[in-house]
Amino acid sequence: MRTQPPARQPNPYRPGFNQAPLVFAGRTEVLDAANEALEVAAFDGRTPRPLILVGPRGVGKTVTLGEISHAAAEQHSWPTVHVEAKRADLIGELTARLRAARELFEGNTPDTPKRARVTGAKVQASVLGIGGGVEVSRTADTSQDTLNDVLRSVMTAAMARNAGLLVTLDELQNASAAELHELGGVLQETVPENWPLVIAIAALPSLREKRGSQLPTYLERAEWHPLDSLPGPDAREALTGPAEQSGRPMDQEAADLLIAQTGGYPYAIQVAGHFAWRASHGNGRIAAEHAAAAGPRIAADLEQLFLSRWEDASNRERDYLAALAVAESTIAEPNGGQVADVMHEKTRSVSYLRDRLIKKGTIYRSGSGGLHFITPGMGAWVRLHTAD
Numbered sequence: 001m002r003t004q005p006p007a008r009q010p011n012p013y014r015p016g017f018n019q020a021p022l023v024f025a026g027r028t029e030v031l032d033a034a035n036e037a038l039e040v041a042a043f044d045g046r047t048p049r050p051l052i053l054v055g056p057r058g059v060g061k062t063v064t065l066g067e068i069s070h071a072a073a074e075q076h077s078w079p080t081v082h083v084e085a086k087r088a089d090l091i092g093e094l095t096a097r098l099r100a101a102r103e104l105f106e107g108n109t110p111d112t113p114k115r116a117r118v119t120g121a122k123v124q125a126s127v128l129g130i131g132g133g134v135e136v137s138r139t140a141d142t143s144q145d146t147l148n149d150v151l152r153s154v155m156t157a158a159m160a161r162n163a164g165l166l167v168t169l170d171e172l173q174n175a176s177a178a179e180l181h182e183l184g185g186v187l188q189e190t191v192p193e194n195w196p197l198v199i200a201i202a203a204l205p206s207l208r209e210k211r212g213s214q215l216p217t218y219l220e221r222a223e224w225h226p227l228d229s230l231p232g233p234d235a236r237e238a239l240t241g242p243a244e245q246s247g248r249p250m251d252q253e254a255a256d257l258l259i260a261q262t263g264g265y266p267y268a269i270q271v272a273g274h275f276a277w278r279a280s281h282g283n284g285r286i287a288a289e290h291a292a293a294a295g296p297r298i299a300a301d302l303e304q305l306f307l308s309r310w311e312d313a314s315n316r317e318r319d320y321l322a323a324l325a326v327a328e329s330t331i332a333e334p335n336g337g338q339v340a341d342v343m344h345e346k347t348r349s350v351s352y353l354r355d356r357l358i359k360k361g362t363i364y365r366s367g368s369g370g371l372h373f374i375t376p377g378m379g380a381w382v383r384l385h386t387a388d
Ligand SMILES: Nc1ncnc2c1ncn2[C@@H]1O[C@H](COP(=O)(O)OP(=O)(O)O)[C@@H](O)[C@H]1O
Pocket: 014, 015, 016, 017, 018, 019, 020, 021, 023, 024, 025, 026, 027, 055, 056, 057, 058, 059, 060, 061, 062, 063, 064, 238, 266, 267, 268, 270
């Protein structure tokens, strides 16, 4: 008699950007703030300040927006209008999606049955702009309504249904100064209306660079929430939770090894879990040997992230990256002057490299002026890569 191979269990990890994790760990401060904003808007009849999540790539800004969207649907039966800012036409996209939300509230979306009520369950399938929701057809727009007009009419329709609206704007660092001002101006005008409207934004730290003349006051005065790697206990929960829930728990020793390799960086946690799960195929637990076996796979996957940034840099920009990598190994938060020192150059003569790399989203400047790689772990990789 032949033994059957063990049934294939689906991998419970979600390596990759914009992939909601099976277990969403931590971020309680942001989620509490978002719940508070939703309650203020839903029950107190005041429009709260927008929330802005800023942080490096892969720390979980997009999935946190998704969690806020869940909270809006589950606790208030509010739908979400989600827009990712591309290189152009943020205002046009947002206007089109708001128009679709108005149709949803008015109950005459072509692909929504008339009787559909805006209830929690229904709303979940109606996260506008995130796949599976109501289709938005830009070409079908014939009206010339401005963002202002559409926002007013969608909120009127929402309130007629005793509902409200969450608007999530992702990758806002891609918006131009003109778009940010137009957006800020329109949203600013809504504040005295006391609409049940909550705005949650996510962006790379370069959005902070625009503070001052480029960023409208409305956004300056927002509630800024910096996101970074997950602290120890949250990182552990994110790593071990999915395995546990899927009936193949992870040994502590395995978790220790993997946590050390990821540094608590959420993107890396999902990658690490994914390969450790694979390496433990056919076993009842994920043990240290599986974590060790997965190590090179995990490293190779993360290396792709660094490599794509590196290949995107010119030779001079690479010199700057190499100098930053050296500087950050001895100084916690090297500034432009300290990086220039490593290059034996004057700060002024290499600042254009710094500016270009910030613009490309390879490095960023923190609030205190220190320079960092946007992808955690890249400094160590650059040092290794440029050692000779
Ligand atoms: N709080 C968290 N708990 C578990 N996994 C997370 C968490 N935040 C992010 N992740 C995972 O990290 C990866 C990157 O998330 P994403 O939202 O795309 O990052 P960002 O938008 O900041 O670039 C995804 O695989 C996601 O599942």
